[in-house]
Structures are given as C-alpha cells and as structure tokens.
Amino acid sequence: MNGAESLLTTLTNSGIEVCFTNPGTSEMHFVAALDEVEGMRCVLCLFEGVISGAADGYARMARKPASTLLHLGPGLGNALANVHNAKKGCVPMVNIVGDHATYHLEYDAPLTSDIEGIAGPVSHWVHTSSAPEHIARDAAEAIRQAGAHSIATLMLPADVSWGENPAGAEPVVRIPAPQSVPAQRVAEAVARLRSGSNCMIMIGGGTEVSLERGHKASQIAQACDAQLCTDVFPTRVARGAGTAVIERLPYLAEMAVDRLKDVEQMILIGAKAPVSFFAYPNVMSAISPAGCEHFVLAQNEEDIDQALGALIEALGAGVNTPQVHKLNVCDVPTGSLDANTAAMAIAHYLPDDAVIVDEAITSGIAVAPMTATARRHDWLNQTGGSIGWGLSAGVGAAIACPERKVICLEGDGSAMYTIQSLWTMAREELDVTVVIFNNRKYSILELEFARTGARGGIPGPNAASMLDIGKPDMDFVAMAQGMGVSATRATTAEEFAAQFKEAMQSRGPRLIDAHVPSLSG
Amino acid sequence: MNGAESLLTTLTNSGIEVCFTNPGTSEMHFVAALDEVEGMRCVLCLFEGVISGAADGYARMARKPASTLLHLGPGLGNALANVHNAKKGCVPMVNIVGDHATYHLEYDAPLTSDIEGIAGPVSHWVHTSSAPEHIARDAAEAIRQAGAHSIATLMLPADVSWGENPAGAEPVVRIPAPQSVPAQRVAEAVARLRSGSNCMIMIGGGTEVSLERGHKASQIAQACDAQLCTDVFPTRVARGAGTAVIERLPYLAEMAVDRLKDVEQMILIGAKAPVSFFAYPNVMSAISPAGCEHFVLAQNEEDIDQALGALIEALGAGVNTPQVHKLNVCDVPTGSLDANTAAMAIAHYLPDDAVIVDEAITSGIAVAPMTATARRHDWLNQTGGSIGWGLSAGVGAAIACPERKVICLEGDGSAMYTIQSLWTMAREELDVTVVIFNNRKYSILELEFARTGARGGIPGPNAASMLDIGKPDMDFVAMAQGMGVSATRATTAEEFAAQFKEAMQSRGPRLIDAHVPSLSG
Structure with missing residues (x-):
C-alpha cells in the first residue's frame, strides 16, 4: 500500500471513521485511497472553517475524534479559528495537512508556507511525516495525542502520500486511560x-x-x-x-x-x-x-x-437523590417575535434527545433558562470565543448522531462566518434545524462597546456603523435555498412556532430566518 | 489622545486611509476612535478572509497599503489565507490585531492565543505594542516594514488601545526608496x-x-x-x-x-x-x-x-518602438454558453480601464487570450494559490478605484470561500461585476487528479464525489440576492452577453451566474 492507504487504514483501524475535508492537488493520493480502503466516511465541505467546526461538533457527540484533511498552510489557516475553539474545549481532533512533496519545498512554490508554524499555536502536538514508511506510526501517535490531549496536527507531504509503504498500517491504537485522582x-x-x-x-x-x-x-x-x-x-x-x-x-x-x-x-x-x-x-x-x-x-x-x-x-x-429538573414544558407563544417568544417555541416543541448547538450570542440568552425543564437534550457551547462555530458544529453533531434532531441557534452575524455549512447539511441530508436570530446587528458589540467605556459608552456614527449589519439586510431564506436547504422566514411568534413545530416533526436540513429585535430594539 | 487615536492618526498621517475590519470587544476603543480621528474609511466585512483579500486588492490598485483590523488570534487565522496570497505577491499590508489587555493574558481566557505565533509564518514583521506611549512609534515601523517588504502585523492589546498616550501620533512615515540595481x-x-x-x-x-x-x-x-x-x-x-x-x-x-x-x-x-x-x-x-x-x-x-x-x-x-497590441475586439458570441463564449462576451464588452480580478481557475483560461487585444485594462492574478481571494480582492480594488469597473472572474468552488464579500459589495455600493463560472465541479482537481497519477489517474466513486460540488447545485443568484446584490443567471451565450453588456453599462454590484460545462463536460 502507499502512504495514503497506510494512513487511512491506521485511522479506520482505530475507529476514526469520519474525515471532514476540502482537498487540493497535494491531497489527491489521499482522496484516491478512499476507493482502496474501506471504512472512512469522507464529508466534503466548501470551506475549511466548516471542516474544523464539524470535526469539533462530531467529536463532542461521538466522544471520539474525527479527522480533517486540509490543503497546506492556507487550508489550515482557514480551519484555525475552529481548531482554536476545539482546543479551548479540550475536544479531540486529528488534523491531516497535505503539503508539497518534501523535495519540492526548496523551490518556494506559491503554496509553500511554514505549516508547522501555523499549526503550533492551535495544536498540542505537531509533526511532519518524513517518509512513507513512517506515516502509519506517525498517524498512530497523532491518534494517541488527540485522545490524551486534544489537537494533533500531522503534515502529510505529497511524496509521503504517494510513496510505497511496505510496512502497511498500524493496528488499533490504544489511548492511555485518564489518570486517577489520588x-x-x-x-x-x-x-x-x-x-x-x-x-x-x-x-x-x-x-x-x-x-x-x-x-x-x-x-x-x-x-x-x-x-x-x-x-x-x-x-x-x-x-x-x-x-x-x-x-x-x-x-x-x-x-x-x-x-x-x-x-x-x-x-x-x-x-x-x-x-x-x-x-x-x-x-x-x-x-x-x-x-x-x-x-x-x-x-x-x-x-x-x-x-x-x-x-x-x-x-x-x-x-442522596440527585436534585433533577421535572418536565415542565412552557406554552406556545403568541404575539410579537423576539428572543423570548422564540425561546418559548423552541422549549415547547423540543423533541426528546435533541442536540442544541448554541452560537446565538445575545439572542440565545433566553433559550437556556426556557429549555431547562424541556425534554431531555444535550447542549453544546462555544468554548473558544471564535465566532463561526455553530453551523459547522451542527454538521458534525448530526453526522455523529444521525438519529437525533440537531438544532443550531445562530446569530445573523455569527452565521455568516461559516455560512457554507448549509451546503454540507443539504449534501449529506443532515437532520439539522438552523434558527437564525436575525436582528441586523452585532448586538453583543453594542453591549460590549458600553462595557468597555469607549467614548463614554456611546458609539458615534462611524462606530455605530461598524456594529450595524442591517445595511443591506441579509435574507437567510434566499441564502439557504441557494445552498439547497429549505428555509422560511418568521416575523411573528405564531409563524415561528408553526415553522419550528414543522421542522421538529420532519427530517432533513431546514432553516428559519427569525426576525427579532436587537437588545437595543 | 488614547492609544487607539494615536494609532489611527499615525496611519492616516502616512496616507493609510482605508481599514478593512470586523472588530470585536478588544477592538472597541479603535472603533470608538473612528469618531475622534478624521480620515480613515473603515469598511466592514462579515468574515476576516474578506478583510485580508480586500486589503490585497486595494493595495495592488492603490499602490499603497490598506490596514486591517482583526480580532485576536482567531480573527487573524481567518484572514491568514489571503495574507499568505498577499505575501507571495509582495503586496503591502498593515495588519492591526487586537488582543486582550496585557494584564489579562495570564488568565488564559477563551480567546487567548499565541497571536505572534500565528502571525509569524505569514508576516515579514511581527510586533506587539506594549504600552500606549509606544503605539505610534510601533505603527510607524509597521508602515515602514509594509512599504519595504510586504506584510507587517502589529498586535494592539486592549489596554494599549484605551490607555492615554501623551506623546500623540507620529508624523508622516517615510518609506525607504527601493535600492538601485548596481x-x-x-x-x-x-x-x-x-x-x-x-x-x-x-x-x-x-x-x-x-x-x-x-x-x-x-x-x-x-x-x-x-x-x-x-x-x-x-x-x-x-x-x-x-x-x-x-x-x-x-x-x-x-x-x-x-x-x-x-x-x-x-x-x-x-x-x-x-x-x-x-x-x-x-x-x-x-x-x-x-x-x-x-x-x-x-x-x-x-x-x-x-x-x-x-x-x-x-x-x-x-x-525601438514597443511592440503593442492593437485594439481588436472579438464578436459577440451566440449559441451555447461555455468558457470560450463567455470569454468572447467579456472581451467584446470590456470597458476602457476596467480591472479584471481572476480566480476563475479552469474556466478563466480562455479569458486571458481573448482579452489580450480588448480595451485597455489591468489584470490581477491569484499569487499564492490560496483559494478564496477573488471576490474579496474585487472589494478592495473597487474601493481603491471607484471610477473603474471591476470584474471578478470566479469559479463556483473558489467563490464559496469568501462568498461574504458580496455583502460588502452591496453595503459599499461598489462597481463590481462578478461572473461565476458555475460548472458544478472542482474542475481543476479532476485535471490534477489525472496529473498526479493517483489510481492510474481515474478517480473511483468516492474520490469523484470529493471533486463534485453539484450535489446540491448552488444557486448563486439566490445567494447574491440574499446579500443584497442584483443577480441573474445565464445559460446561453446570448443571455450571458446581454447580461454582461448591461452590467458594463450600469454601475453598482452585480452577479452573473454563468452555467458552463466543466472541462470533463
């Protein structure tokens, strides 16, 4: 087998059976190996921020790492923000970063960069595989490091990928058990x-x-x-x-x-x-x-x-008997649509065993208390503060748990960082409902501007324009449909409740563009 | 003045009068300073990849750097791919990266990261300003470094931004003249x-x-x-x-x-x-x-x-008289729409003094020869191989040259990396026409797969699915309209020619979703 096949087999031997990717020329032998090695589900994403966010959401729900396949330094750069989030959340991830052939680096071709340098700040372990006969051993170490710590980043030069590896693959990798507390x-x-x-x-x-x-x-x-x-x-x-x-x-x-x-x-x-x-x-x-x-x-x-x-x-x-929440589902809301009435509808219709991915920033504040006594669910938080995680984490969560309803709570501002996630939801027919809390503002920044005390806490006109994303208004229904996801707009509590109910009762990707007021109204 | 005002004044004193940004909490004092210091045009982008690509396009056309304002390590990470492109193209750029207050770093808050580490691989010069009284001097050095080399990245801790700087700003910074060839x-x-x-x-x-x-x-x-x-x-x-x-x-x-x-x-x-x-x-x-x-x-x-x-x-x-191209405008195409007939229409209707930004990958190959004898224009190339540059570079070029028509030639795959650029085009009412060569494929990778010789050059079904972005088809008309940009679809040469003609004769952002066959048909 060649290096790529050796790598793939080592990954699947250890139960790493999902790879989120957007490959390029230097990764073509890895891509080719997908037809030679069984057991890897390769999920195509249109942008690398989706890849790393999806790997994060997957690992949290599957309780084991996914792999990513990234295209040289810039591909890793695009993935970096969500790798940061995963690192801060101690979420395991095995990043495979394709590089030029080892002998090609000295020519400083356009895509040549210091990949180890880019990887270092967001990784616990960084290594460049130097020969096809090392790739299986290196992959095994990456799996161990991801399991024991969080982010393992392994560079795969093209000639390591295409070269023959007579040694074959590594058997299942044993992750060291966590240490007992003395x-x-x-x-x-x-x-x-x-x-x-x-x-x-x-x-x-x-x-x-x-x-x-x-x-x-x-x-x-x-x-x-x-x-x-x-x-x-x-x-x-x-x-x-x-x-x-x-x-x-x-x-x-x-x-x-x-x-x-x-x-x-x-x-x-x-x-x-x-x-x-x-x-x-x-x-x-x-x-x-x-x-x-x-x-x-x-x-x-x-x-x-x-x-x-x-x-x-x-x-x-x-x-002692644990003090637990009793089921207490709030009423269906009526009247104007805002973060509170949207939260009521979500809490009312939330199905058993749902997964909520929360990156709704200010608009999401109401949802957590409202759902505390709703049907049993898991809640994933934004762990590193790097915006653009939610939609992509929803992709990964849905792939890890195909039988559970995934609900992404997103701000309009945060949604736009990795909006390409919608396409992968459509392509993979994932059972994800995206709720965009569309308030036409970076509402959190209006709050933060006041808290920092800048200019006495009151933005002038130039500053205010930097916090206003309503010119032009974004139409998330159009964007979602443009990427193959069914979408509707809600402007009243009744509309939102009806749309959310329907989304909970059907399967497949779905987006609700919920027009809500911002904190400042 | 505070550190942020000192920084802004130093930048504008030296003719850096555009800042592409997507600020966060740590940058709020910089944002506040926009209402205290005159002369900086701050352009909001919804994703940092747009910011760095726009700064690149701007600098190429303005022949001087723009500044960027980025939010900590992850914001810089999101910008990294297009900073890489600018670095490879030797395009000057002054990156300002907000960081936590200096005394806050030891607490390892969620957004804390090794920003210098992330900046290093894509910068010629990296520096963290340590006190408000240093920021003007540091900004001046960043301007010099960007002028003399290309990428200068200056970290601006929040307390350096909000702290008082009695020393004020620096006067105009003198960029050393390039050395004569002996x-x-x-x-x-x-x-x-x-x-x-x-x-x-x-x-x-x-x-x-x-x-x-x-x-x-x-x-x-x-x-x-x-x-x-x-x-x-x-x-x-x-x-x-x-x-x-x-x-x-x-x-x-x-x-x-x-x-x-x-x-x-x-x-x-x-x-x-x-x-x-x-x-x-x-x-x-x-x-x-x-x-x-x-x-x-x-x-x-x-x-x-x-x-x-x-x-x-x-x-x-x-x-000697320079050998120059004579004006020779090709005919208006008819019949089926493909890369060649689209190229003919572009060459025919290209107005005087247009700027062509080319990231159309395989579909763009025909446009360069066809426009060689068209009306006088400038052509910008993708210099670093990191996809996702074109739309954002178009934003920057249009801001640098408001009186010139900017034409972005984009692949469908490459467009999706920084599709958020469309929103900034609409917000700033930029005179950009985007042509999406929509062939539902990573067509270049079909070619590259064969060239690498992987699996005998013939992708198996799993590999082929990684090169196919037509499931689901992307509707760029819907996406553009969702971000406030007028858009039309062209499926014949006549439709494309009519739409491109209209775009050339009117002003403002416009997208044409040109359905063309891929290289493999």
Missing part, C-alpha cells in the same frame, strides 16, 4: 467541603457534564450543602427533564462577580477558576472574590468519573 | 543578452507589469532579440490595446517545460526562476531546461524602473 486530593476536597465555608462546586470546562456526572455532582453538593455550578461555556451539558439542577455562571463579569461574592471555597472539576471573558477598564480579570480559595479536584484530562465516585464514597453522598 | 549587474545582463544565447526576459512575480514597464521590456527584448514573458501569476499586469505584447508562461508544468525547452539564458526582473506549482510523481520541480542559466537583474524589492531604464540605456534600446 486519594489525598479527594480527602483534601472533602475537608474543604466540610470546613463550614461557603462552598461551590464548579464542573465543566472541557469536561462533558453528562447525565450521570450531573447526578453525581448533585449528590455531592447535597451531602455538604455546597452550591453547584458550571462555568459559562462548558463543552457539552446534559439538560432538560431528569437532568441535575446545575446553575450556569453568567457571561457578564459584573453579574458573575456578584453571583460569586460570598463564595469562600471553590472546588473545581474539569473547570478552571472563573475569569472575565474580556478585559475592561477597571474590571478585575479574576471573577472569584478576594480570598476565595480554588481547589482543583480533577483536571479535564484526569478521570472525572473516578474522582466523582471517590468523592461520593468519601462523603457518603450515595444516599 | 551598474555591474546591468552590465552583466547586457553581456548575457548579447551572448548569442537563446535568451528570455521574464518579468512579473511581485512586480507590477505596468504599461510603462511593459513598453520598456518590449524595447529591451527587441534590442537583443530576446523572448519576453511573464511568469504564470504576476501580481498586476497592464493588458489590452496599447500595452506591450508579453507572453505568459503556462500554468501546467508540462506545457511550461515544453515552452522553455530551448531557453539558454533567463534574465529575471522581479520574477523568480519558474517552478512547478505542485509536485507530481516523475515531474521536475524546476521548469527551466537543464543548463539554462538564470540571472536576476532586479529583485522585486529593488528599483525595477531604474533597472529597466539602465538596461535600455546600455543597450541603446530607446530607439
């Missing part, structure tokens, strides 16, 4: 939780807050009368009826500071000590009150389930 | 050109082939009976009636090798020794024949006009 640390957590201080358990970060983990955390919190919270943007959270009642730290630093002002002890599970998303003049970066102690029970890469189990055991918390 | 090198070129060898003068690369330079090169070539050629993708070339007859090296290495097989001496002006764009099994990377000598008369950063003048003087070539 008893000493569990004992220390117990001591702090029983110290009589005002305690908060914070879970989340790059750690999935699954149904079971939420239940365990609830049992622990009850056993020691601690508060229970996730950070602002945990990677994946089980929500709705039957899931544990877990508060979410507010995004606005001012509100988060107020929320935490009495906390004396914070026990961190996967999550990190909370910090302000951005810096603002005269606002502290660290959000916990002065004197609050932070104790890391388990880091994201450690064995979270073992840590929770050991803590339950040590506290005798197993006797 | 007489010794000119004499050596003369000796080679008069050696009796089979000589070729190659001009281009990152060097604009202006009307005047083309004429001079033609005089020189006649004086010593040399062939005259540009490389495959020179940054900017004056073409059409009255411009010098200059051949263009073919893209396909096989054809280029054949074209050059008898050349013994190559005199390089701006251009580099020709190399194959990609590597292929059993194809040489260097294209010139074995034994061909390459002599660099002038590098791109040197004084090209002085070098040409000195060579004319030394050769006594001033007596």
Whole structure:
C-alpha cells in the first residue's frame, strides 16, 4: 500500500471513521485511497472553517475524534479559528495537512508556507511525516495525542502520500486511560467541603457534564450543602427533564462577580477558576472574590468519573437523590417575535434527545433558562470565543448522531462566518434545524462597546456603523435555498412556532430566518 | 489622545486611509476612535478572509497599503489565507490585531492565543505594542516594514488601545526608496543578452507589469532579440490595446517545460526562476531546461524602473518602438454558453480601464487570450494559490478605484470561500461585476487528479464525489440576492452577453451566474 492507504487504514483501524475535508492537488493520493480502503466516511465541505467546526461538533457527540484533511498552510489557516475553539474545549481532533512533496519545498512554490508554524499555536502536538514508511506510526501517535490531549496536527507531504509503504498500517491504537485522582486530593476536597465555608462546586470546562456526572455532582453538593455550578461555556451539558439542577455562571463579569461574592471555597472539576471573558477598564480579570480559595479536584484530562465516585464514597453522598429538573414544558407563544417568544417555541416543541448547538450570542440568552425543564437534550457551547462555530458544529453533531434532531441557534452575524455549512447539511441530508436570530446587528458589540467605556459608552456614527449589519439586510431564506436547504422566514411568534413545530416533526436540513429585535430594539 | 487615536492618526498621517475590519470587544476603543480621528474609511466585512483579500486588492490598485483590523488570534487565522496570497505577491499590508489587555493574558481566557505565533509564518514583521506611549512609534515601523517588504502585523492589546498616550501620533512615515540595481549587474545582463544565447526576459512575480514597464521590456527584448514573458501569476499586469505584447508562461508544468525547452539564458526582473506549482510523481520541480542559466537583474524589492531604464540605456534600446497590441475586439458570441463564449462576451464588452480580478481557475483560461487585444485594462492574478481571494480582492480594488469597473472572474468552488464579500459589495455600493463560472465541479482537481497519477489517474466513486460540488447545485443568484446584490443567471451565450453588456453599462454590484460545462463536460 502507499502512504495514503497506510494512513487511512491506521485511522479506520482505530475507529476514526469520519474525515471532514476540502482537498487540493497535494491531497489527491489521499482522496484516491478512499476507493482502496474501506471504512472512512469522507464529508466534503466548501470551506475549511466548516471542516474544523464539524470535526469539533462530531467529536463532542461521538466522544471520539474525527479527522480533517486540509490543503497546506492556507487550508489550515482557514480551519484555525475552529481548531482554536476545539482546543479551548479540550475536544479531540486529528488534523491531516497535505503539503508539497518534501523535495519540492526548496523551490518556494506559491503554496509553500511554514505549516508547522501555523499549526503550533492551535495544536498540542505537531509533526511532519518524513517518509512513507513512517506515516502509519506517525498517524498512530497523532491518534494517541488527540485522545490524551486534544489537537494533533500531522503534515502529510505529497511524496509521503504517494510513496510505497511496505510496512502497511498500524493496528488499533490504544489511548492511555485518564489518570486517577489520588486519594489525598479527594480527602483534601472533602475537608474543604466540610470546613463550614461557603462552598461551590464548579464542573465543566472541557469536561462533558453528562447525565450521570450531573447526578453525581448533585449528590455531592447535597451531602455538604455546597452550591453547584458550571462555568459559562462548558463543552457539552446534559439538560432538560431528569437532568441535575446545575446553575450556569453568567457571561457578564459584573453579574458573575456578584453571583460569586460570598463564595469562600471553590472546588473545581474539569473547570478552571472563573475569569472575565474580556478585559475592561477597571474590571478585575479574576471573577472569584478576594480570598476565595480554588481547589482543583480533577483536571479535564484526569478521570472525572473516578474522582466523582471517590468523592461520593468519601462523603457518603450515595444516599442522596440527585436534585433533577421535572418536565415542565412552557406554552406556545403568541404575539410579537423576539428572543423570548422564540425561546418559548423552541422549549415547547423540543423533541426528546435533541442536540442544541448554541452560537446565538445575545439572542440565545433566553433559550437556556426556557429549555431547562424541556425534554431531555444535550447542549453544546462555544468554548473558544471564535465566532463561526455553530453551523459547522451542527454538521458534525448530526453526522455523529444521525438519529437525533440537531438544532443550531445562530446569530445573523455569527452565521455568516461559516455560512457554507448549509451546503454540507443539504449534501449529506443532515437532520439539522438552523434558527437564525436575525436582528441586523452585532448586538453583543453594542453591549460590549458600553462595557468597555469607549467614548463614554456611546458609539458615534462611524462606530455605530461598524456594529450595524442591517445595511443591506441579509435574507437567510434566499441564502439557504441557494445552498439547497429549505428555509422560511418568521416575523411573528405564531409563524415561528408553526415553522419550528414543522421542522421538529420532519427530517432533513431546514432553516428559519427569525426576525427579532436587537437588545437595543 | 488614547492609544487607539494615536494609532489611527499615525496611519492616516502616512496616507493609510482605508481599514478593512470586523472588530470585536478588544477592538472597541479603535472603533470608538473612528469618531475622534478624521480620515480613515473603515469598511466592514462579515468574515476576516474578506478583510485580508480586500486589503490585497486595494493595495495592488492603490499602490499603497490598506490596514486591517482583526480580532485576536482567531480573527487573524481567518484572514491568514489571503495574507499568505498577499505575501507571495509582495503586496503591502498593515495588519492591526487586537488582543486582550496585557494584564489579562495570564488568565488564559477563551480567546487567548499565541497571536505572534500565528502571525509569524505569514508576516515579514511581527510586533506587539506594549504600552500606549509606544503605539505610534510601533505603527510607524509597521508602515515602514509594509512599504519595504510586504506584510507587517502589529498586535494592539486592549489596554494599549484605551490607555492615554501623551506623546500623540507620529508624523508622516517615510518609506525607504527601493535600492538601485548596481551598474555591474546591468552590465552583466547586457553581456548575457548579447551572448548569442537563446535568451528570455521574464518579468512579473511581485512586480507590477505596468504599461510603462511593459513598453520598456518590449524595447529591451527587441534590442537583443530576446523572448519576453511573464511568469504564470504576476501580481498586476497592464493588458489590452496599447500595452506591450508579453507572453505568459503556462500554468501546467508540462506545457511550461515544453515552452522553455530551448531557453539558454533567463534574465529575471522581479520574477523568480519558474517552478512547478505542485509536485507530481516523475515531474521536475524546476521548469527551466537543464543548463539554462538564470540571472536576476532586479529583485522585486529593488528599483525595477531604474533597472529597466539602465538596461535600455546600455543597450541603446530607446530607439525601438514597443511592440503593442492593437485594439481588436472579438464578436459577440451566440449559441451555447461555455468558457470560450463567455470569454468572447467579456472581451467584446470590456470597458476602457476596467480591472479584471481572476480566480476563475479552469474556466478563466480562455479569458486571458481573448482579452489580450480588448480595451485597455489591468489584470490581477491569484499569487499564492490560496483559494478564496477573488471576490474579496474585487472589494478592495473597487474601493481603491471607484471610477473603474471591476470584474471578478470566479469559479463556483473558489467563490464559496469568501462568498461574504458580496455583502460588502452591496453595503459599499461598489462597481463590481462578478461572473461565476458555475460548472458544478472542482474542475481543476479532476485535471490534477489525472496529473498526479493517483489510481492510474481515474478517480473511483468516492474520490469523484470529493471533486463534485453539484450535489446540491448552488444557486448563486439566490445567494447574491440574499446579500443584497442584483443577480441573474445565464445559460446561453446570448443571455450571458446581454447580461454582461448591461452590467458594463450600469454601475453598482452585480452577479452573473454563468452555467458552463466543466472541462470533463
């Protein structure tokens, strides 16, 4: 087999069976190998930002990495923002980046670039395979690194791809099990939780807050009368009826500071000590009150389930019944359409076992509280702050879970970064409903402008024009139809509810262009 | 003034009066400063790939850099592919990248990343401003570096932006003049050109082939009976009636090798020794024949006009009349619409002084020869091979030259990388006509698949599906209208000619979705 076939076989041997790609000339032997090696589903995307976002959404739902296939440094550059998001969310990803043949690099052809240099800042592990007989071993190491950390980026020069590799492929790669949390640390957590201080358990970060983990955390919190919270943007959270009642730290630093002002002890599970998303003049970066102690029970890469189990055991918390949400579905909204009435319709019609991908920024704020008692679902957050993740993550989530309804909540501004995702949804006939909260503004920036205190918090006309994306208005129905996705526009709560209901009751990609007012009206 | 105002004033003092941007929270003080400092036109783009491509197109036409304003590492990542293209084309660009406040970085907030690390591979100069009182000096250095080399990337931490800078702004920055080519090198070129060898003068690369330079090169070539050629993708070339007859090296290495097989001496002006764009099994990377000598008369950063003048003087070539194209406008096409008939209509109706931005890949091949004798125009090439440049470069070219008609020739595949460009065309009411050669294929990759010899050159069904972007078909009329751009579809030569004629005779953004067959039919 050649290097490309060796690579593909090594990936599929280890259960990496999806590759999101937009290949170029240097990747043609990899593409050719798709007809020689069985077991890889290759998903074509029209832009590399879709690829890395899809790989992120896939890995969160499949609980294993996808691979990407990218075209040299610029292709990796296009993917970079969503690789950043995945890295911040500790989501595993195996990036394969095609490069020129090794002997071609010295000629500095137009597409020659320092690919390792571009990859470094967003990768935990970077390596260039130097010969066809190394590619299987290198791919195996990439799989291990992605499993143990998050982002592994492997460069595949064209001659490594097309050269013969008599050694063949690697067998299944064993990902090292996460390290157990030592008893000493569990004992220390117990001591702090029983110290009589005002305690908060914070879970989340790059750690999935699954149904079971939420239940365990609830049992622990009850056993020691601690508060229970996730950070602002945990990677994946089980929500709705039957899931544990877990508060979410507010995004606005001012509100988060107020929320935490009495906390004396914070026990961190996967999550990190909370910090302000951005810096603002005269606002502290660290959000916990002065004197609050932070104790890391388990880091994201450690064995979270073992840590929770050991803590339950040590506290005798197993006797407690987790505090869970009861199903309480809100009414169908009527009247004007805004973020609240849209949230009501979403909460009302949300089907069992849906996946919500949230990048609706300001308009999405209402949806999370409204769906807390809706039917059971998973919620994926934007973990790295790099806009343009939601639609593409929806692609990946739908490919990982073809039997579940995926709902992308998107701002109009954020949707436009990777709008090409719609085409892949249509091409792969994915069961995704996209809700565009179309308020014709970078509404979050109107808020942030005020918070930074720039120009006394009031944008002048030039500044205001940079926050206004309503000139011209964008017609997402037309754009979606242009990429093969059925779409409708909603301007009242009744229209939105009817359209969302129909989307939940049918299958396939669908977009609702929901015209809502911005925060500033 | 604060740091942001100091920065803005320094930029405008030196004639940098356009900023392409998509700002975020960390850039709000820069945005606020737009209402305090006069003279900067800030152009909002919905995605950073549009920003860097527009800055490239602007600088090529304005012959001076634009600035970009980008949002932290991910914003720079999104811009990276078109920064790469500009770097390869030696196009000047001043990138301002907002970052967290300096004291906020240690908290590793979600958007924290190694911005210098990301910037390095695509920049000639990278610097992080560390205090408000340094920002003017740092901006001045960025302007100098962009002028002397190409890509300058300056990080602007939020606290440097909002902090007071009592020192104010820098006065106009003096760009060092390009170095003269020494007489010794000119004499050596003369000796080679008069050696009796089979000589070729190659001009281009990152060097604009202006009307005047083309004429001079033609005089020189006649004086010593040399062939005259540009490389495959020179940054900017004056073409059409009255411009010098200059051949263009073919893209396909096989054809280029054949074209050059008898050349013994190559005199390089701006251009580099020709190399194959990609590597292929059993194809040489260097294209010139074995034994061909390459002599660099002038590098791109040197004084090209002085070098040409000195060579004319030394050769006594001033007596020669440049060989120029006579106006010869082809007929209006009829019948079926394909790349050739579309090219005929474009050549027929091309107005005086148009700017053609070419990223039509395979479909564009016919347009260049057909327009060689059309009305006088400038032609911009894709210099770095990173797809997604054309529409955004069209935005920048139109802003640099509001009185000239800009025509973007785009493939359907390449258009989708920065399709958001259409919205900025509508918002700024730019006089751009976009022609989408919609063949429902990555047609170039069908060709390249065969050239790499993968799987005997014949894609299997899985590989073929990765080259096929017609499932679903994309409707560019709908997408353009969704972003506020008037659009029509053409399926016959008559329809295309009528629509293109109308576009040339009116002003404002316009898209024609030209349905053409792919290379493979």
